[in-house]
Amino acid sequence: MGFFDKLKAGLSKTKNALFGKLDQLFKGFSGVNEEMLEELEEVLITADVGVGPTERIIDSLRDRIRAERITEPADAKEALQQILIGMIGEGEPLRLDTPLSVILVIGVNGVGKTTSIAKIARLLREEGKEVLLAAADTFRAAAIDQLRIWADRVGVEVIAQGEGADPAAVVFDAVSAAKKRRSDVLIIDTAGRLHNKKNLMEELAKINRVIDRELPGCSRETLLVLDATTGQNAVSQAKEFKTAAPLTGLVLTKLDGTAKGGIVFSIREELGIPVKFICVGEQVDDLQYFSAPEFVSALFG
Numbered sequence: 524m525g526f527f528d529k530l531k532a533g534l535s536k537t538k539n540a541l542f543g544k545l546d547q548l549f550k551g552f553s554g555v556n557e558e559m560l561e562e563l564e565e566v567l568i569t570a571d572v573g574v575g576p577t578e579r580i581i582d583s584l585r586d587r588i589r590a591e592r593i594t595e596p597a598d599a600k601e602a603l604q605q606i607l608i609g610m611i612g613e614g615e616p617l618r619l620d621t622p623l624s625v626i627l628v629i630g631v632n633g634v635g636k637t638t639s640i641a642k643i644a645r646l647l648r649e650e651g652k653e654v655l656l657a658a659a660d661t662f663r664a665a666a667i668d669q670l671r672i673w674a675d676r677v678g679v680e681v682i683a684q685g686e687g688a689d690p691a692a693v694v695f696d697a698v699s700a701a702k703k704r705r706s707d708v709l710i711i712d713t714a715g716r717l718h719n720k721k722n723l724m725e726e727l728a729k730i731n732r733v734i735d736r737e738l739p740g741c742s743r744e745t746l747l748v749l750d751a752t753t754g755q756n757a758v759s760q761a762k763e764f765k766t767a768a769p770l771t772g773l774v775l776t777k778l779d780g781t782a783k784g785g786i787v788f789s790i791r792e793e794l795g796i797p798v799k800f801i802c803v804g805e806q807v808d809d810l811q812y813f814s815a816p817e818f819v820s821a822l823f824g
Contacts, residue, residue: 529803530821532779545603545823549596555588559596563603570785571754576792580606604823608815610788615772615797616812619652621742623701624708625734629727629768630748631715631760635776637666639748639802640710641673642810643774648677652707657697658683659690659730662714670712676807680704690714691729698737724767746799748774751786758786761794772799774810779803787818 544566552559560581567577580603587593587602617626626643630636637660644654656674660666664686674681682697694711701709714726734743747764749757757775764770773796775787787798801818802810 529809530778530801530817532803545600549600552596555594555596555599559599560585567785571789572785573755573758573789573793576610576789579792580610580788600823604819607788607819611791611815611818612797613815615799617744617799618742618771619647619708619744621738621740623698623706623738624742624744625738626708626710626744626746627713627727627730627768628710628746628748628774629713629715629764630774632663632666634715634748634750635802636660636715636748637669637712638673638805639774639776639800639810640670640712641677641679642802642807643746643800644674644679644708644710645677645807646810646812647708648679653705654679654708654710655697655701655704655706656681657694657709657711659693659697660712660714661686661688661690661693666712666714689729690726691733694730694733695737698733727768744771744799745769746772746774747796748776749790750777751775752777754786755789758789758793761790761796765794765796770796772797774798774800774802775813776802776810779809 548559548562548566564577564581567580568574583606584599584603588599593599593602628636628640640656644656647654656670656679658667658670658681661684667683667686671681682693682700684693690713697709713730745768747761747770749760751757773790775798778801790796791798798813800810801813
């Protein structure tokens with residue numbers, strides 16, 4: 524099964540339960556009118572697109588209908604798809620331009636952060652890059668063990684110390700090891716203690732100082748992993764983390780579960796942070812680079 528087929532299968536609950544209503548909605552009207560737009564607005568809000576983004580989508584669609592003199596619901600549906608694709612934009616590629624580049628990965632416990640790191644490492648290895656992992660989430664011993672297990676599965680090495688070690692010290696060791704091994708990418712796992720933002724900010728600042736000192740001018744990505752099933756709570760998490768770290772991209776996990784899918788549009792519209800990866804399953808190859816056209820096509824079936 525190709526990734527697009529997996530994406531369609533993974534988003535089937537979303538499509539059938541919510542976006543599937545769009546087909547019924549557009550087929551239920553013989554012409555385009557304000558009643559249809561009001562029902563469409565309700566469907567989008569229910570699908571976790573969010574009130575503000577939904578209003579902007581409906582306004583854009585209304586403008587398209589007037590400007591292009593759209594009278595057929597099928598044409599309105601096509602215009603809606605184009606608006607949604609344009610709204611989230613194409614997934615921006617990772618910026619890994621220096622001989623040794625760094626990906627800092629953050630996110631609260633339980634969102635799939637560790638597994639996402641391993642899956643990203645697998646993708647990069649398939650692209651011919653040498654990848655090294657740093658277990659800088661030293662707050663939980665289980666986090667270090669879990670990272671090691673997943674690293675073994677994808678065939679990459681982990682630099683780690685023990686539980687309670689200084690995360691910045693782990694990063695220093697990892698940078699040194701990456702230089703010696705001539706690695707292309709160093710992926711750093713970090714502790715996501717969002718309930719104590721001050722500690723999180725201080726910890727990330729220390730890690731970033733080590734990177735600045737040991738790898739001046741290196742390409743750097745800071746990716747936030749979010750659980751799509753948490754809906755608007757994911758938007759709130761992203762807002763909090765955005766104040767603690769300069770986020771360059773998002774990884775959306777668990778889109779194969781009860782996720783409503785619309786959260787992708789809400790996050791992009793409200794935060795302006797690109798979605799760089801999405802995950803639609805638990806297998807190691809179920810994470811891929813984000814593509815807006817594929818995502819919207821899968822939602823609309």
